[in-house]
Amino acid sequence: MGTSTESLVSARGLAKRFGDFDAVRGIDLDVRPGEAFGFLGPNGAGKSSTMRMIACVSPRTGGELTVLGMDPSRDGPAIRGRLGVVPQQDNLDTELTVRENLHVYGRYFGLSKAHVRAKATELIEFAQLADRSDAEVETLSGGMKRRLTIARSLINDPELLLLDEPTTGLDPQARHLLWDRLFRLKQQGVTLIVTTHYMDEAEQLCDRLVVMDAGRIVAEGSPAELIAQHSTREVLELRFAAGTQDEQAVEGLAERVEVLPDRLLLYTTDGEASLAAVHRRGLTPVSSLVRRSTLEDVFLRLTGRTLVD
Amino acid sequence: MPTAITTPRAIRLVVEGQWTWYRRSWRASVVSSVLQPVLYLLALGIGVGTQIRPGGATGDLPYLQYLAPALVVASAVQTAAFESTFPVLSAFKWQRTYHGIAATPVSATQVALGQLAWVALRISVSAAAFLVVAGLLGALTSIGAVLSLVVATLTAVAFAAPVIAYSATIETEGQQFSVIFRFIVMPMTMFSGTFFPVEQLPEWVRPLVWLTPLWHGTELSRAVAFSTWEALGALGHLAFLLAMLAVGTHLAVRNFNRRLAI
Numbered sequence: 001m002g003t004s005t006e007s008l009v010s011a012r013g014l015a016k017r018f019g020d021f022d023a024v025r026g027i028d029l030d031v032r033p034g035e036a037f038g039f040l041g042p043n044g045a046g047k048s049s050t051m052r053m054i055a056c057v058s059p060r061t062g063g064e065l066t067v068l069g070m071d072p073s074r075d076g077p078a079i080r081g082r083l084g085v086v087p088q089q090d091n092l093d094t095e096l097t098v099r100e101n102l103h104v105y106g107r108y109f110g111l112s113k114a115h116v117r118a119k120a121t122e123l124i125e126f127a128q129l130a131d132r133s134d135a136e137v138e139t140l141s142g143g144m145k146r147r148l149t150i151a152r153s154l155i156n157d158p159e160l161l162l163l164d165e166p167t168t169g170l171d172p173q174a175r176h177l178l179w180d181r182l183f184r185l186k187q188q189g190v191t192l193i194v195t196t197h198y199m200d201e202a203e204q205l206c207d208r209l210v211v212m213d214a215g216r217i218v219a220e221g222s223p224a225e226l227i228a229q230h231s232t233r234e235v236l237e238l239r240f241a242a243g244t245q246d247e248q249a250v251e252g253l254a255e256r257v258e259v260l261p262d263r264l265l266l267y268t269t270d271g272e273a274s275l276a277a278v279h280r281r282g283l284t285p286v287s288s289l290v291r292r293s294t295l296e297d298v299f300l301r302l303t304g305r306t307l308v309d
Numbered sequence: 310m311p312t313a314i315t316t317p318r319a320i321r322l323v324v325e326g327q328w329t330w331y332r333r334s335w336r337a338s339v340v341s342s343v344l345q346p347v348l349y350l351l352a353l354g355i356g357v358g359t360q361i362r363p364g365g366a367t368g369d370l371p372y373l374q375y376l377a378p379a380l381v382v383a384s385a386v387q388t389a390a391f392e393s394t395f396p397v398l399s400a401f402k403w404q405r406t407y408h409g410i411a412a413t414p415v416s417a418t419q420v421a422l423g424q425l426a427w428v429a430l431r432i433s434v435s436a437a438a439f440l441v442v443a444g445l446l447g448a449l450t451s452i453g454a455v456l457s458l459v460v461a462t463l464t465a466v467a468f469a470a471p472v473i474a475y476s477a478t479i480e481t482e483g484q485q486f487s488v489i490f491r492f493i494v495m496p497m498t499m500f501s502g503t504f505f506p507v508e509q510l511p512e513w514v515r516p517l518v519w520l521t522p523l524w525h526g527t528e529l530s531r532a533v534a535f536s537t538w539e540a541l542g543a544l545g546h547l548a549f550l551l552a553m554l555a556v557g558t559h560l561a562v563r564n565f566n567r568r569l570a571i
Binding site: 089105 | 318
């Protein structure tokens with residue numbers, strides 16, 4: 001396979017089994033240098049298990065995997081030395097200062113004290129934590145901790161950065177700031193692999209993504225490609241008064257209808273035309289909205305449900 | 310570009326990381342690991358000890374001098390118990406710092422060995438501080454006390470290794486640790502020959518005492534401090550402690566891998 005030799009990550013039939021539970025059921029993927037690659041999927045889809053295998057902390061139980069041209073089961077430490085990892089849950093040492101966290105962590109990569117000191121100063125700037133550099137991590141806000149975790153993951157100048165739900169639990173300001181930092185890294189040529197269950201995050205960050213569900217890849221492509229392939233151009237959202245929502249009533253007015261607890265989504269090429277048809281049938285939604293299809297619509301289509309938490 | 314890291318180097322780096330933390334918070338630990346045993350030495354050695362006549366049970370030594378080389382081992386074991394429980398649980402569960410380290414070239418096995426090395430270093434430093442104070446109080450009889458430091462450290466890591474292995478399996482908030490402190494560490498400290506000869510205990514209890522690392526450590530420490538050792542007995546104690554260390558280390562490495570590399 002021509003592309004797999006130049007891929008930073010290449011998987012064929014990659015599988016992970018915990019006891020009698022199949023977390024990842026044989027997936028194929030290639031991540032190319034310089035791209036931002038996303039794993040999208042509901043909780044329990046196998047995203048984090050896949051990330052942990054790529055991060056060389058979790059041994060695969062089936063299939064093939066190469067990371068940076070090496071085999072994680074043989075060259076784990078060497079690969080980890082060239083990766084940056086932002087885990088789902090922060091694992092900073094909260095009793096140390098911002099700067100100490102970077103120093104200590106950098107040393108685990110075998111870097112010299114002088115190098116780590118200089119790099120830490122640079123990364124503290126990058127993470128916009130200069131005025132908190134000598135504060136204990138315990139005193140930082142959630143967004144600051146997350147930025148520090150990202151800064152820490154860059155201490156060894158990784159070729160590949162793995163981010164597991166980087167902005168979960170952050171407020172909108174903090175998320176945008178984080179996205180901006182990640183975007184800059186991408187511009188510098190760092191390859192990113194991101195898992196998320198936020199569609200906006202996937203659209204913001206990812207050049208290419210896969211949608212995972214129940215341990216399998218169910219779709220692959222750029223956000224635009226996925227929308228073109230798996231959804232219609234427009235969506236008509238209809239809300240009805242409580243208890244009067246009836247999907248039978250709109251039958252035939254759209255290519256597909258998605259029923260959510262609080263509204264109906266009508267997938268159609270022309271939303272306004274469909275809305276007019278709804279009114280002609282004498283239906284009276286409380287509110288209606290015509291919008292373009294998003295990744296969320298692809299997600300609903302492919303995983304057949306809203307996000308499971 | 311750095312790649313793989315040798316195990317001795319990795320262990321040093323884990324110890325360095327712990328040291329960075331300890332440098333900030335050593336003051337609190339001095340109270341429990343140095344001041345507390347010194348108070349014991351004062352109260353029992355000088356206080357109670359004045360009421361005890363030197364005799365066969367104390368090796369014809371004043372009680373203070375009889376007590377010191379054993380107390381250094383007992384307090385090392387106590388410090389080891391603390392250092393091997395909540396800090397380990399926290400690094401797995403609350404702070405998750407071990408997970409962070411396992412994402413670097415340092416492996417789960419090396420994290421386990423590094424933690425054990427840190428406990429050994431931490432204990433030997435407080436034991437050395439205690440011995441200096443004991444020496445100033447006239448509680449040490451000979452330069453053999455320096456060997457007591459080695460024995461205290463070995464005994465403490467022999468106990469620490471299986472406790473670290475156990476701590477690595479805990480998923481809850483660590484309520485189990487109070488069982489270790491109350492039903493293992495406490496009785497072991499009282500009845501392993503630190504304060505009075507084991508011969509004073511009922512015969513049926515003694516086999517239990519022989520199973521404790523503290524008894525072996527205490528016997529060995531007094532033997533080297535008073536130069537009363539005989540080869541076979543000393544080798545037996547040493548073998549017991551080394552075996553416990555080996556088994557405990559093996560279990561700790563296994564459990565760290567099960568927790569960090571699954």
